[in-house]
Amino acid sequence: MKIALFSDIHANLPAFREMLADLDSRPVDAVYCLGDLVGYNVWPNEIIAEMQRRKIPTIAGNHDAKVIGLKTLDDNLREPGKKYAYHIINGSGRRYLSTLPAHIRLEYLLDGKPLNIVLAHGSTRSIDEYVLIDTDETYVLELMREANADVLCIGHSHKPYHRVVVDGQGKKKHIINTGSVGKPKDGNPKGCYVFLTVEPHATGNGDLLGVEFIRFDYDIEKAVKAIEDSPLPNEFADMLRQAR
Numbered sequence: 001m002k003i004a005l006f007s008d009i010h011a012n013l014p015a016f017r018e019m020l021a022d023l024d025s026r027p028v029d030a031v032y033c034l035g036d037l038v039g040y041n042v043w044p045n046e047i048i049a050e051m052q053r054r055k056i057p058t059i060a061g062n063h064d065a066k067v068i069g070l071k072t073l074d075d076n077l078r079e080p081g082k083k084y085a086y087h088i089i090n091g092s093g094r095r096y097l098s099t100l101p102a103h104i105r106l107e108y109l110l111d112g113k114p115l116n117i118v119l120a121h122g123s124t125r126s127i128d129e130y131v132l133i134d135t136d137e138t139y140v141l142e143l144m145r146e147a148n149a150d151v152l153c154i155g156h157s158h159k160p161y162h163r164v165v166v167d168g169q170g171k172k173k174h175i176i177n178t179g180s181v182g183k184p185k186d187g188n189p190k191g192c193y194v195f196l197t198v199e200p201h202a203t204g205n206g207d208l209l210g211v212e213f214i215r216f217d218y219d220i221e222k223a224v225k226a227i228e229d230s231p232l233p234n235e236f237a238d239m240l241r242q243a244r
């Protein structure tokens with residue numbers, strides 16, 4: 001089973017299109033999105049429409065949740081600044097974002113061994129929580145025990161990593177951050193998504209899970225210019241260039 005995971009597109013259509021082109025060139029059995037389709041750029045409606053067209057299962061990110069209760073403004077009354085990114089989302093897009101689930105659970109049985117994969121945006125406790133590569137191991141294991149997760153896949157920090165911890169029974173637990181398609185923050189401006197291989201002996205060392213990070217180029221200047229030509233803050237453009 002080949003599973004593609006991605007998150008944190010943040011309305012960056014040039015990056016999203018390049019990710020999809022790369023994804024379409026690879027063998028894949030399932031695709032999931034871990035949220036934050038919108039915010040920071042000017043193409044939220046195009047992103048949402050393509051997600052719906054492809055019927056990609058998606059969970060809500062913290063930026064997606066910002067549309068809930070957001071006052072609708074017409075073209076002449078849209079607020080400049082950061083809020084502009086949410087006011088330009090059309091009605092059907094808002095309805096779609098407001099119905100996204102908080103988590104997705106995938107349960108496998110491979111050679112009699114269970115493998116439970118949980119997808120969340122920030123963490124299983126909070127959409128806004130950061131679970132980082134150096135988050136306290138005891139705390140991470142507690143999160144995974146609560147969620148009954150052997151593998152916890154998250155986004156939100158925009159910093160990709162694969163971390164393995166061992167619980168009290170000697171069982172490996174995997175924490176995977178998918179990085180960001182459209183707004184990397186790890187100093188590498190290339191977009192990022194993840195391929196999981198789920199099968200017996202996926203890695204050749206007896207593990208059931210293989211993890212591969214895919215980095216891809218896209219037209220950053222096109223995404224930057226869209227920000228600079230909009231009411232959004234120019235600092236968003238600088239963030240893209242600097243991957244911060």
